[in-house]
Amino acid sequence: MANTQSVENYLKVICNLSEFGKTSVTTNKLAAAMEMKAASVTDMMKKLANRKFIKHIPYKGVTLTEQGKKTAMQIIRKHRLWELFLTSTLHFKWDEVHNIAEQMEHIESDELINRIDKFLGYPKYDPHGDPIPDSKGRLPLRNSTSLASCEAGYSGTVTGVQDHSAAYLNHLVLLGIQLGDNLKIISKSDYDKSLKIKLSKGKELFITQDVANNLMITKIK
Amino acid sequence: MANTQSVENYLKVICNLSEFGKTSVTTNKLAAAMEMKAASVTDMMKKLANRKFIKHIPYKGVTLTEQGKKTAMQIIRKHRLWELFLTSTLHFKWDEVHNIAEQMEHIESDELINRIDKFLGYPKYDPHGDPIPDSKGRLPLRNSTSLASCEAGYSGTVTGVQDHSAAYLNHLVLLGIQLGDNLKIISKSDYDKSLKIKLSKGKELFITQDVANNLMITKIK
DNA sequence: ATTTATTTTTAGTCTTATCTAAATTATATT
DNA sequence: AATATAATTTAGATAAGACTAAAAATAAAT
Structure with missing residues (x-):
């Protein structure tokens, strides 16, 4: 039932590169962002398309489905909340938190991340100023x-x-x-x-x- | 360089079943504790023995090497510290923390777990009364x-x-x-x-x- | 001391996720 | 429009970690 870390990573990166599902992402861009080979990306795109996370038009690129976006947003939510936890509670510097949050974002427990959210006071932005999706996946808007x-x-x-x-x-x-x-x-x-x-x-x-x-x-x- | 979650899980369970490396553990006991088949365990025992984490005497069982024990203690340290964090900081109940800590124990960052240790005030026992290894892997003693x-x-x-x-x-x-x-x-x-x-x-x-x-x-x- | 039962290992299969090399499709250039 | 270049996909290989079924070793029981 649960998604693998690999699947979660692909969805997260697609979501970020597509500006939260608005645009389409090419295989090479994705491969570069994930530090993987294009062939590996194509493989995974087929799997993600099968599972209705994305729409894949061969040779053209991929876009997130509603389900894919929803899943990706939850991962981004976890990533950003953990980054904030690391800086504000454990006093890590803003350039040190990314790699650790990359791991923590895959912890599977809605209850856990909601309690971290509460513990931090339902914050709207992470240490890099990126907006944190709420538990429903909604992003706060800011015209910057x-x-x-x-x-x-x-x-x-x-x-x-x-x-x-x-x-x-x-x-x-x-x-x-x-x-x-x-x-x-x-x-x-x-x-x-x-x-x-x-x-x-x-x-x-x-x-x-x-x-x-x-x-x-x-x-x- | 880093160990997979699977390897870490095996070492942790071997350490627990062997009373921190004192006794030998049989294949079937391990398989039962890990909810896996004996054949899978044998496979992994060969790999762990190759990497000098354990000594495996075929048909007899396995014992941890010094290196294996050291690695296992760090995982147990992380597990117990995260359990305490979950109960004392996020107010989870003591019967709810195990599954989440099973995931968090695999986060790879010495700095992170040391800061959690400090954040919690260098505690000696987890929410179930189990002793927490310090950063050097030493266990507090208690004659219970x-x-x-x-x-x-x-x-x-x-x-x-x-x-x-x-x-x-x-x-x-x-x-x-x-x-x-x-x-x-x-x-x-x-x-x-x-x-x-x-x-x-x-x-x-x-x-x-x-x-x-x-x-x-x-x-x- | 055989036979039976239990435990452990071996051999072979499967899945996931990656890779390289080759083939194909799309794009850019004359 | 033909060809060269770039991007993408296919085909086949590999490694990790799990499985089943069968074989081998050990332990128990007559």
Whole structure:
């Protein structure tokens, strides 16, 4: 009855790459994201399609079915709640939690994850600013945009990251940028699209387009 | 490098059945404890022997090597710490935690389990009174004996159970017996070895030999 | 000391999930 | 439109871990 960890991982990654089921995902993209060979992915796609988790159009890609999305959301919920537990209760740093949560997300017990949810106070966002699905699989909405897409003069609050790699997260720590920080775009270079920003604490700094691309903010004005 | 969950389960069960490596375990006993067929167990014994976790004498049984014992103790440590976390932090009942801990014990992260240990205040015993190995694999000692082995007149404190089944644990709840309770043996029946005991709260009750056999106490006098 | 019963092992099969290499389909380029 | 390139799928192999059925070893009972 229960799904294997492998099946859960595929569904989770498909869900993330498809923006929660909105778009279709190609075999190679999936293979790259899962660090597996395309042939292995094709194999699994057949199995997942048989079990009605996805719709697979050969040579074209896959999309999640309602059932597949529902299952994937529960795994993402578990992953994000465990990440938050690890940082807020056990004081892990935000770049250390991913690998452990990858394991914990497969623990099979609705009761357990609901109690963790309660223990944490029914949080809406994980340590990287990603929204946590509730027990019904519903996502809280937040209209955040990439910092790179904002013009000079705008202010905003840092709400999340798109790149979850330890390297990127550590780079932000180095720059002194944290989730929840307010910042203002002073200017934008025409030369390399780098940004001069001012943190609410007063500190001014330059960040590259790459860094700005992966930083999510909610525009204030 | 890491061991599979299956390997970890075998080592854990061997360790428990062998009284932490002291005695040898037979194929059939292991098969029964793991709810598997004897043939499957033999297969795995060869693999574990190859990897120097156990010594296997065909047709005779297996014993843990030092390495095998060390590995098993870490799994038992994780199991017991997670059981305590589930009861003390998430308020699960003591008969509900086993299945979940069976899964959590396989999470691979020394740092994680050490932080849980610290979070719980470096506890020495789990919710069933079983000793928790420390990070080096050392077990706290406690000289407890089965209540059934004590004579009338003796007093003691309930320290643990030998039967971990939900049925037994619920039966104790029904009787009103908890870990840490003090009790005194009023009399012992020659007819069926049942015991009349008095709890420190004042309540008197009769318990069968079976129940007494599975209840561990430290004799006070 | 044979025979019977029990325990354990061997041999061969199955499933899941991965891989490599080859074949096929789709896309891009002249 | 033909061909080259890239993406995807098929076919066949492998490893882990479980199973059944049969063979072998040990233990028990006459």
